Amino acid sequence: MRLQKMDIEKILFLDIETVPEVYAFSELDEKTADLYTKKTKFFQKDGLTAEDVYERAGVYAEFGKIVCISCGIVQEKNTGKTIRMKSFANHDEHKLLLDFAEMLMAYYNTPNHALCGHNAKEFDFPFIARRMLINGIDIPDILDIAGKKPWEVNLLDTMELWKFGDYKHYTSIALLCHIFNVPTPKDDISGADVARVYYEEDDLERIKVYCEKDVIALIQLFLKFRNEGLVKEENIG
Template structure:
């Protein structure tokens, strides 16, 4: 079935998130209490809610999206290209830009969204942040009433599970074992908060996010046993 999908109908994406505030002390009293309650089972006994706040970007209730990068295939004769672009900065603005992209170019039943661990993180995170900001959900993220086989989402990590529910594989590991060349990254996901709040270097985060989109597309090609993208086929727009 995977081989029958038209690559031009798939939008690959990745998001980068950070805590809503630079540090725990910026939260009001209610926010601090709710954060402690939300994370009490994830934290070890010796880790306080304040110390754990650096991981707040993982939760849509306490984090925010600072970048959504997307990529899509185009074919013209024998020429294949993978076009990559990003929405970043103000969260409301980037969410509306992303929604507009879906509305104008990926709004048909044949269109699919694809991300690594997207079903557990990227897709629900985007949807929750849209609801929080009062943005009506686009069709591709509104799953109410849809049957499992009607959900227009692909997840490279889920595809790699082959039915093994307990199996988690990072994008970096999956790319490594499948022989996808590792991009020269100067950061990893654990550094995003510091690069955003301390270094104030959003451009660096955007570049990192775009590399993950490209890697996700490369992994997807390997799952279809197809030739990887060459550097010349990747276009940033």
């Protein structure tokens, strides 16, 4: 279905923030450390060790965990479009994922609903599903793509949409927002800071704010892909 014909109110836009399950390589038990060493062998070049590349642990569902899922929806009103936000941020990953799964099963459980993220088919969606399985949580139908035909999978990805069938290049959301003149507020942290803020500062609120800003940028970019105007800042909340 063409983007312009999709009911945007039935799309849940999301982004996740992940961190290593433990902050330092030295905290891993011997077996896990050995498996991480094998998992990251490709990155251990020029004298680097598994400990040197441990900052990558947060991108692997086997060695990382989710600390925040931020979601946004677009509502069409007489006064224009509005964005409504909801975040799941918790030190208890099981509780975070259970709450998120219950929301999906309650409100995003028909063939007309869809999820959307940036590079989400490669990262966010599979990471969430894998961590749900690790935590013993049933995967909501919208995320459970096993056995589904391609046209039955209701997962959208703005990076994939931008590729138009070209599989060669990764394009960051920051670059797309720049070329489409989508405002991206300056923030005091980046993705590389999330683990430090989580473990050293114990500041989930700061991580949540950062994650929500990414979702807002994602929604605005999606609107640009539909050749529609941006949502005004006063209509975001």
